[in-house]
Amino acid sequence: MKILKPLALAFLLPFTAEVATAYESSPLISEAKVILQKDSLRWDAKLPFDSEVKTGKLKNGFTYYIRKNVEPEKRVTMYLAVKVGSILETDKEQGLAHFLEHMNFNGLKHFPKNELVNYLQKAGVRFGSDLNAYTGFDETVYQLPIPSDDPELLKNGLQVMRDWAQDAMLEDSEINKERGIIMEEMRGGRGAMQRMRDQFFKVLMNGSRYANRLPIGTEEVVMKFDPKLIRQFHQDWYRPDLQSIIIVGDVDPAQMESEVKRLFSDMRVSNKPKERPKYKIDLINKNQFIKVTDPEMTYTIGQVIIKHPEDKINTVGDYRRSLMKSLYNQMINARLGELSQSANPPFLQGSIDISDFIGDLENLSAYFVSKPGQFEEGFKTLVRELDRVDKFGFTETEFQRAITAFNKNNETAYTERSKKKSDNYVNTYLDHFLNDGPALSNEDRYQINKQLLPGLTRKEVEAIGQKYYVDSNRDVVILAPDAEKDKLPDEQTVNSWFADVDKEQLTVYDDKVSDLPMLSKEPVKGTITSEKSIDKIATKEFVLSNGVKVVLKPTTFKNDEILINAVSPGGTSLYPDADYMSASFAGNLINSSGIGQLNTFELQKYLTGKNANISPFISERSEGLSGSSDKEGLKTAFEMIYGYFTEPRIENDVFQGIISKQVDMLANRENDPNFVYSKATINALYGDNIRRTPYGKAELEKVSQERALEIYKDRFSDASDFTFFIVGSVTEEEIKPYLENYLAALPSKGRKEASKDLGIYEPAKGKEVVVNKGKEAKANVRLSIYGDYTYNDVENINMDALEKVLSTRLLERLREEESGVYGTGARVGYSKNPKPRYSVHVSFGTSVDKYQSLINSALDEFKKIKANGPSQTDLDKFKIEEQRQLELSLKENGFWVNQLVTAYQLGEDPTYITRYLQDLDKVTVKSVKDAANKYLKEDRLFKFILLPDAPAK
Known part of the structure; x- marks a missing residue:
């Protein structure tokens, strides 16, 4: 089930500011400055501004914020904020603020046509992930995170911001091309929620102007407006007194300030600027x-x-x-x-x-x-x-x-x-x-x-x-x-x-807490029996007296963050179909219950104020634990690990509550076109296999509380084939006592297990599957290819390159050249176990009358890359993006955990990442062409197509 946001937020947030998810970036907690007076606070004192940021306003009204920050190193994030959104539009302009945001990527003074995206991609900047923008009711915001160690790129990045501020070309031909793209963005958002929103939004907005100014605009305006209208809108509102640049990163603030003054001081200022009205929602004092x-x-x-x-x-x-x-x-x-x-x-x-x-x-x-x-x-x-x-x-x-x-x-x-991270600062100054x-x-x-x-x-x-x-x-x-x-x-x-x-005669809430310790007994300490250094990646491997293996990588990427993962082969694959539902729910049921002497509510309260969290899981081919801690919470984290091995529980209330919720969530899912589409796709690929098809009420009735606990205990009864991965701000000396006191104390039987090949694979021959479901006149398409794979490092990196270059071409062809989609791309997957397999997927949404021609265009791009390989330019974009992203990833604890877990699970060399760039250099136009010819097999092509309900006869 999707996590549903409160409706007031669910329908507003996509059109306003992004949600701050971290505690430190919440406006309730983080965005203020206080005057201290002899260790006391004056409540009436105004909150001063952050003294660590260089800020100012040019004579023309343009505002700037500049701050040095070295996380991440050699990177800078730049935002251009414009106090212009859909609320300023007249009836004839509905959607033009958003349309103008699009046009700022389709031709600027110094970056004509699509040269902006092309230039930045050559520098390793990802369109969509890095280079992006959004339009809200009251603002439009452009973002550009770029490397700061290249002076020419840094200079041009600032030029992009200057062009965004006032120098969009707004050519007729580009405007007309963009109409179809925005139409597809609009079409993609249509569905049950949009139709209902159109009815209740006026109530939520108290009948104010906001109710009729959704940033996406109207089809009538988007498809028919005179280009003169958007040029006038741009001239009226894209002006320095309504704009600000925010620059945070590994830069020299004084130098950046000088450049901002040089570039932005000459911006056009009207003698009679149009008044920027302030709109609000009036309270109507009624329900x-x-x-x-x-x-x-x-x-x-x-x-x-x-x-x-x-x-x-x-x-x-x-x-x-x-x-x-x-x-x-x-x-x-x-x-x-x-x-x-x-x-x-x-x-x-x-x-x-x-x-x-x-x-x-x-x-x-x-x-x-x-x-x-x-x-x-x-x-x-x-x-x-x-x-x-x-x-x-x-x-x-x-x-x-x-x-x-x-x-x-x-x-x-x-x-x-x-x-x-610099992004946290940027969001503060943006607000x-x-x-x-x-x-x-x-x-x-x-x-x-x-x-x-x-x-x-x-x-x-x-x-x-x-x-x-x-x-x-x-x-x-x-x-x-x-x-x-x-x-x-x-x-x-x-x-x-x-x-x-x-x-009602309400009673006072009963806050039940427990004074009992989590564990009913202390673990019996074990020992570390051997150690081995893996110097190339500053990692150490320990073997404990019970056979448990531990891989430790101390880092300084965070000051106090420790990630903990553990895996063991087996998973639900070792159990028959009759036990599958109980096995698949076991990890969640245990994780939702308490540990040892504490029930679920007591455990939640016990963990309050502790940065320690561990969760068990059982997947198809493995079982294990994942979580995190800080140094202060390490004892609690390891107590949880020990408890999940030795004192797991499934509480009756938890079991009944989870299963009843799952049953209730099934009630209306057949109403959803996307569910019906997904179900048909799965059925075409795997038939009615219980391990793949969406479960129903009959399957949920097969979940046994007793059997789920038995299976969980079986999976965690022997720690000898578990490998633990610990990455973060902890030293060998600090972690060793926990390894001995808790991990070496885990039960051990010396079992030798391996996961089972269930033989669940996609058919060798593709086919077309058409599903008719939905009221909206739109089509969704997924093209998929599956097959056996040659798994090795060289093949993998060439498949990654194929994914990137194919995505680039599909976006250029289907979106930019044919104006047929809002977004598309290729996704390539490959796996080593249970046997080497690969998949290639291309997905897009479009209008019903265009989907077939767009399928043909996508397949034509398959043929071109098979015949000619990628262009050298597109391949170079892939290489620089990989290089730049690796620079960032190598300084993230999460990246290293994933690298180590994957290497050990697959029996591969954990130091390969140190040689990755060497293999990246070996990728050529020919090697990607060879991969395309090897894996883009037409006879294996599945076409999954979702169309509206068939007309009633």
């Missing part, structure tokens, strides 16, 4: 209700949105209040999490959140995904928990746990400040320019949190909830499948539910 259904909707969702004026963070007091909102969110969602893990959960998913909305508003948003036929129960449960907090507040143990967690996050962010958001230095962020958190009180946090949970400016939105239409409540019924819950 609203809307329910919307759609035949393709798969879940019933309810949301309560209570809007409030935006609470800006300008002072220390504002910042303090934002901390309390975050504490409220954390504590009430912890309660909902417990409910969702009960034996009979009241909903499939639920969340409550006080956060920013749009149009100078913020909101308390409560949403849930209903179980089939149980909408009233889910709705009342959500309201009941809001009422419970409103009436009784939080317990002191809940509050102290939340404070502990926030303190730990604050300490972690401070510890990692010297390793902070400062666009929204007047505050911007803290690392030191001040740490100090303000450290001083404020101990002074926060439970009563103040409860008061925050009481302020936001009110019966005014409240919207209730219900989205559901058409089949549920007659079962949905009306507004009067929903209002009666609020009243019913209000009359």
